[in-house]
Amino acid sequence: xxxxxxxxxxxxxxxxxxxxxxxxxxxxxxxxxxxxxxxxxxxxxxxxxxxxxxxxxxxxxxxxxxxxxxxxxxxxxxxxxxxxxxxxxxxxxxxxxxxxxxxxxxxxxxxxxxxxxxxxxxxxxxxxxxxxxxxxxxxxxxxxxxxxxxxxxxxxxxxxxxxxxxxxxxxxxxxxxxxxxxx
Numbered sequence: 341x342x343x344x345x346x347x348x349x350x351x352x353x354x355x356x357x358x359x360x361x362x363x364x365x366x367x368x369x370x371x372x373x374x375x376x377x378x379x380x381x382x383x384x385x386x387x388x389x390x391x392x393x394x395x396x397x398x399x400x401x402x403x404x405x406x407x408x409x410x411x412x413x414x415x416x417x418x419x420x421x422x423x424x425x426x427x428x429x430x431x432x433x434x435x436x437x438x439x440x441x442x443x444x445x446x447x448x449x450x451x452x453x454x455x456x457x458x459x460x461x462x463x464x465x466x467x468x469x470x471x472x473x474x475x476x477x478x479x480x481x482x483x484x485x486x487x488x489x490x491x492x493x494x495x496x497x498x499x500x501x502x503x504x505x506x507x508x509x510x511x512x513x514x515x516x517x518x519x520x521x522x523x
Contacts, residue, residue: 420492428452430460432488434495438503446495450484460484467491470498 419435430450436443448465460480467476471494479487 418492420488422488425449429463430484432491434492436495436499438499443499443503448491450480450487460487467495468498471495 419437421433421435423431423433425431428451431447432450433445433447435445446465446467448467449463450460451463453459453461462476462480465476471491476487476491479490
């Protein structure tokens with residue numbers, strides 16, 4: 341009888357342990373389930389925020405790209421185009437015209453100085469000799485925008501004078517021809 345009581349006691353003890361373990365597992369599962377739900381909610385919040393940031397970033401990026409394209413279009417209208425050759429080199433093309441007619445284009449290759457940021461060196465160019473080299477380096481020292489502005493202005497002055505001289509020569513030749521006819 342004693343042994344059978346002990347057996348019942350052991351079984352009940354085992355059942356209590358199993359119940360306690362099951363209760364503990366249930367508590368752990370509930371805690372883990374709550375943690376999983378919290379993490380999923382946080383993930384969804386972060387996803388939504390990221391999507392909103394991307395939408396804002398895309399709209400800012402597209403606005404910036406649009407402004408850059410407009411600026412490039414304006415420069416092209418002015419007869420200037422800038423192409424990035426690599427990280428540290430630019431190719432600037434100046435397109436000249438006289439009275440709305442294309443005359444010719446000139447180009448320069450600029451390389452960023454290693455010792456100073458946003459300062460460039462003139463590597464090569466095909467500008468007319470009427471543009472002094474000393475002036476070119478001074479304009480570059482004052483910045484890229486100053487260089488482009490001054491070179492563009494001087495090239496247009498050069499082309500205008502050249503074309504006016506051509507017209508004056510034609511006019512003079514015409515006058516001489518007419519004068520010779522009447523002599």
